[in-house]
Amino acid sequence: MPLTPERIEEKLRERFPDVAFERQQGEAVRDFTLYLPADALVDVCTYLRDERECSFTMLSWMGGADYLPRVPRFECVYSLLSIPHAARFTLKVRVPEENPRVPTVTGVWPTANWHEREAYDFYGITFTGHPDLTRILLPEDWVGWPLRKDSPLGYEEVAFTHNTPGRMKPSPALKKLAPKKVRYRAQ
């Protein structure tokens, strides 16, 4: 029997009856996605990994997203892959802005280590229990969370002659750098 997402949802609701699962609605939501609260995350992930009928042994990727005007602001998306059943499943956790903390899943899948560091680096979401939560892609002393919607792109105004006063002509000293004519032997 192929492993369908509906079957997985059924098993999850049966195993965790007091966890508030919520299916993501939307006609263009192309992958079956379940929302769950952050405190149930590690247990659900351990179950999905160990249960023989599911065997989601690989965490394909984990990412953050910022939906700024919406409350709660952030989301963490976990995309799971089951190689024996050739199935994918997506879990999402809503993360509020005032207290952006999510339990880490590095205990379930070691690969989550760098994915969580990246989400921390880009959004400032703290993963409690993470062995080494430091910036991974930006310099260690960078201040700010660049991928948040209220962080600027950091665009540098391109310097044309019309918007840079005092640069209409190149400086006369540049003429000295022009190489004198040399007959290179290949010419």
Next chain:
Amino acid sequence: MTDPKAPQPTPFRTLAQARPAPPTNDLIVPTGPLSDEDRFREELEKGILFTTIESVVNWARANAIWPLGFGLACCAIEMMAIAGPRFDVSRFGAEVFRGSPRQADLMIVAGRVSIKMAPVLRQLYDQMPDPKWVIAMGACSSCGGVFNNYAILQGVDKIVPVDVYVPGCPPRPEGLIHGIMKLQEKILSSKIELGPIPRKKKRVTRPQAGPGAA
């Protein structure tokens, strides 16, 4: 050499051109052994050139540029392609890509320079011994290129002085070789300082940071 008989302003002159031998009368066949001076002159004519130290030093520097292996991103692959079989850069003496900056004299900044990499780049530039040159290969190292955001340095000339800018994204290997040839022209025409000999205040034409620097 294309045409040895055409008058070319080369920096090298043979002894025969410098001090032409006195005219001999062809009808008179020399009898007896050559004099010492003539024999000496004959030997000398075979292997002595007159030139300036500046020309020789510049010629040596231009034709044996050792680049530092400093490929950052996509332009690095085109830089590897010029070391490849089709665009052979060892014709220009530049096929030894040194691993250590202390042994290199050309830094080809091939690729985008991120803000995390910029101090590393400056340190590598400082570790290179004089004389050294920098080629900014590609659009990203010349001016930031496609990426104008928080993470990319808008032009490597903000931190190191650049001699040649090679545009392209990535520049074709022929473009980079053209850039290397332009650098060779620049080296051949540069002035060098000769040690402690007191000279008029003539500054070495080191490349200044161009108008792109802030």
Next chain:
Amino acid sequence: MTLNMGPQHPSTHGVLRVALELDGENVVACKPVIGYLHTGMEKQAEYKTYTQSIPQTDRMDYLSPMSNNLALCLAAEKLLGVTVPERVQAIRVLLTELTRISAHCVWLGTHAIDIGALTVFWYCFREREKVLSIYDMVSGARMTASYFRVGGLAMDIPEGFLERCEKFVREMPKHIDEYESLLTKNPIWLARTKGVAPLSAADAIAWGVTGPSLRGSRVRWDLRQAEPYSGYETYDFEVPMGTNGDAYDRFQVRVAEMRQSTRIAEQAIARVRKLGEKGEYRLRDFKYVLPPREEVKTSMEALIHHFKIVAHGFFPPVGEAYQAIEAPKGELGFYFVSDGSARPWRMKVRSPSFVNLQALPVMVQGKLVADVIAAIGSIDIVLGEIDR
């Protein structure tokens, strides 16, 4: 002793920094430090339309640019809910497989150079130049092609393209034999790669490794056969697998993959010939895809659609989609969240090298320092993709 394999190093395939704790020559701890090529592509994608992000993807895994283009286009097409015509799929498969061959050529050349076999570099780059001139012919650029568009191709294939591809595909197996004759039974190569940097299947899955590194550890998982996209289910090819999960097995898997790619490319060329050397190269859905030029000049509706798409971009429905492909390095996926406007709300790239590199400490724990070089080479990483 702490040793720093700094961001500038001939063997790190880009700007990777590895902080090594050594005890003599044995590695006690190994920590890769990345971020020296971080380009902010995901942030920049939120300010550009989908089509404007396609050239950015070229610069991610710059050894296999058309694969990245394909991944973005497929993810956007999944979000839109459209499928491209069969001829377009065949051309995409053909170019993607040629890309795979060229990416593996570079991998082999640089991996061999790290280990010391310099000759292989020149052999491999000779073949790569042929693929690059095919790219040049079809898109105008040698490396950063940006040839695929959401809903089709940028322009139709030129004349002589199929002949050029056929010639390449006919000559390639001989060249692969050359590489194998140089390396496969070479005692120095065997000594440097057999038993080096082993990765067990359970470790590989736990660390999220995909691609030839996973198949080298004897796990049968190839997205082209497990979750087919772009018509791959109709092509006949094998998925090579290794036995021990060491560097030698990964080398064999990739060389065998090059052979399988020539096989797929042959079938794709035959299919394109059957469907027409000139024909439709875009989906006929003008809400999302540019209409053909002739119709823009004659039909008012096509003109308006053309104007809208060029001036604003196309407007996908509100939703999200994730689509992964089997890139030469592993599972490359794009996750788009759309809010209905022409610019994506979030673009997340699941890059294979980012995940595969995490397994490096596992592979070299307790081994010699020279094995670290062989391991980095055999994982096949590209820093542009790791740092995005």
